[in-house]
Amino acid sequence: MKEQVFDEEAARSLVKELRVNFAAGKTRSYDWRVAQLKSMIKMMEDHEPEIVAALREDLSKPEMESSIYEIALLKNSCVLALKELKHWMMPDKVKTSITTFPSSAEIVSEPLGVVLVMSAWNYPFLLSLDPVVGAIAAGNAVVLKPSEVAPATSSLLLRLVGQCLDSSCIRVVEGAVPETSALLLQKWDKIFYTGNGRIGRIVMSAAAKHLTPVVLELGGKCPVIVDSGINLQVMARRIIMGKWGCNNGQACISPDYIITTMDYAPKLVDVLKHELEQFYGKSPLESKDISRIVNSNHFARLTNLLDDEKVSGKIIHGGERDKTNLKIAPTILLDVPRDSLIMNEEIFGPLLPILIVDKVEDSFNVINSSGSKPLAAYLFSNKKELKEQFVKTVSAGGLVVNDTTLHLAVHTLPFGGVGESGMGAYHGKFSFDAFSHKKAVLYRSFVGDAPLRYPPYTSKKLKL
Numbered sequence: 006m007k008e009q010v011f012d013e014e015a016a017r018s019l020v021k022e023l024r025v026n027f028a029a030g031k032t033r034s035y036d037w038r039v040a041q042l043k044s045m046i047k048m049m050e051d052h053e054p055e056i057v058a059a060l061r062e063d064l065s066k067p068e069m070e071s072s073i074y075e076i077a078l079l080k081n082s083c084v085l086a087l088k089e090l091k092h093w094m095m096p097d098k099v100k101t102s103i104t105t106f107p108s109s110a111e112i113v114s115e116p117l118g119v120v121l122v123m124s125a126w127n128y129p130f131l132l133s134l135d136p137v138v139g140a141i142a143a144g145n146a147v148v149l150k151p152s153e154v155a156p157a158t159s160s161l162l163l164r165l166v167g168q169c170l171d172s173s174c175i176r177v178v179e180g181a182v183p184e185t186s187a188l189l190l191q192k193w194d195k196i197f198y199t200g201n202g203r204i205g206r207i208v209m210s211a212a213a214k215h216l217t218p219v220v221l222e223l224g225g226k227c228p229v230i231v232d233s234g235i236n237l238q239v240m241a242r243r244i245i246m247g248k249w250g251c252n253n254g255q256a257c258i259s260p261d262y263i264i265t266t267m268d269y270a271p272k273l274v275d276v277l278k279h280e281l282e283q284f285y286g287k288s289p290l291e292s293k294d295i296s297r298i299v300n301s302n303h304f305a306r307l308t309n310l311l312d313d314e315k316v317s318g319k320i321i322h323g324g325e326r327d328k329t330n331l332k333i334a335p336t337i338l339l340d341v342p343r344d345s346l347i348m349n350e351e352i353f354g355p356l357l358p359i360l361i362v363d364k365v366e367d368s369f370n371v372i373n374s375s376g377s378k379p380l381a382a383y384l385f386s387n388k389k390e391l392k393e394q395f396v397k398t399v400s401a402g403g404l405v406v407n408d409t410t411l412h413l414a415v416h417t418l419p420f421g422g423v424g425e426s427g428m429g430a431y432h433g434k435f436s437f438d439a440f441s442h443k444k445a446v447l448y449r450s451f452v453g454d455a456p457l458r459y460p461p462y463t464s465k466k467l468k469l
């Protein structure tokens with residue numbers, strides 16, 4: 006039997022079908038939204054082993070990482086939305102001004118319509134469904150396009166979403182560039198894209214043709230500033246968890262590079278090496294607690310960064326590779342030049358360069374002069390003034406002091422980038438807001454009608 010292709014015609018007819026169902030009002034009701042969110046939770050409970058297996062197949066992701074960072078985080082999003090939905094859906098009463106007296110006003114959150122979610126391969130389950138939670142909570146019909154780079158998870162999402170959620174309003178389309186391009190030709194009411202900035206630009210220009218708003222969740226080089234006089238062991242463990250404990254560095258908010266001073270660097274390196282061995286043993290390539298590199302293209306990209314002659318002799322830990330199994334050991338490079346390849350692209354893998362500055366305060370200038378604002382920036386310090394200066398001077402999607410990556414788990418904080426690291430944000434209520442139109446509504450009555458505003462505009466009226 007001939008396989009059905011998903012081309013422009015198929016994309017058009019899919020959007021048309023969802024528009025009809027959206028217009029019928031199905032997705033708007035509180036009950037529908039709640040039913041979908043509950044079904045998503047049940048889907049995770051009933052199929053957790055399959056989800057873990059798909060993530061293992063795509064990335065050798067350790068079960069613990071899959072359970073916590075992919076499944077539990079998504080479950081938390083659903084649970085929070087279920088708890089808060091009534092409140093989120095309620096109009097916000099706001100003050101009015103003397104100009105409109107007497108009057109009342111409110112902001113009504115209304116669904117945008119039919120939205121597209123495109124996700125990336127590194128957290129292929131969470132990054133696909135977490136925006137979908139926001140889209141459903143806000144009452145939209147939604148098409149999800151998972152990443153073809155994580156094919157096992159993509160096909161599982163197609164099957165599970167088809168089985169467990171309302172397929173008249175929530176659909177998954179699998180595919181790579183041709184299928185995504187067909188989708189991008191359509192008119193959407195919002196596009197929520199997670200991935201790199203190059204494709205982000207393609208998404209944004211496709212959206213511009215229809216004046217479609219976008220959320221772009223992109224990446225960048227996330228710096229970690231390490232000051233002296235801190236608890237070295239805790240610092241090292243938290244950097245290791247943010248780097249190698251997050252999909253072996255293949256995470257948008259993983260530490261990309263460290264900045265510290267020359268006299269502190271040896272202590273920092275010693276403790277990182279020690280803790281790495283505690284976590285992953287003497288042969289980290291064999292550790293079951295660390296993901297592999299997603300595919301041979303990314304493996305070649307990463308080894309190319311290591312083979313750059315500008316960093317030759319700079320590897321002070323790790324560097325081992327296993328091409329057959331797509332594994333690269335946790336690798337630290339000390340005192341890398343700023344014009345090396347590794348310092349000029351997002352690493353997105355297990356390599357951690359250390360930059361040296363004369364004074365720790367110089368780190369702010371290193372970050373701000375890099376030309377792009379990172380998705381996240383981290384500082385380890387006990388000094389009040391340094392923390393204040395960090396918050397004041399470093400522009401990034403999010404900042405964490407004395408830890409890495411954990412801001413992602415705080416649902417009261419918006420998660421998103423700035424400048425090159427993206428636009429718009431989600432998580433918690435921010436997800437609901439990302440997929441809602443905030444409709445301004447002013448209520449007036451027939452009393453208190455001031456004749457002053459009506460013509461004829463006499464000079465007497467002007468003087469009042």
Ligand code: NAD
Pocket residue numbers: 123124125126127128132150151152153154180181182185186199200201202204207221222223224225256257258351353380421422427
């Ligand atoms: P990817 O290769 O999976 O691509 C992302 C999406 O773009 C996929 O759905 C893919 O099918 C689609 N795509 C690819 N080429 C396309 C084209 N020519 N036209 C239209 N669509 C196309 O993922 P990636 O870009 O390699 O992901 C890694 C990047 O994403 C990193 O920069 C990382 O920092 C960033 N990221 C950001 C976040 C965040 O939340 N801000 C999360 C994860 C990853």
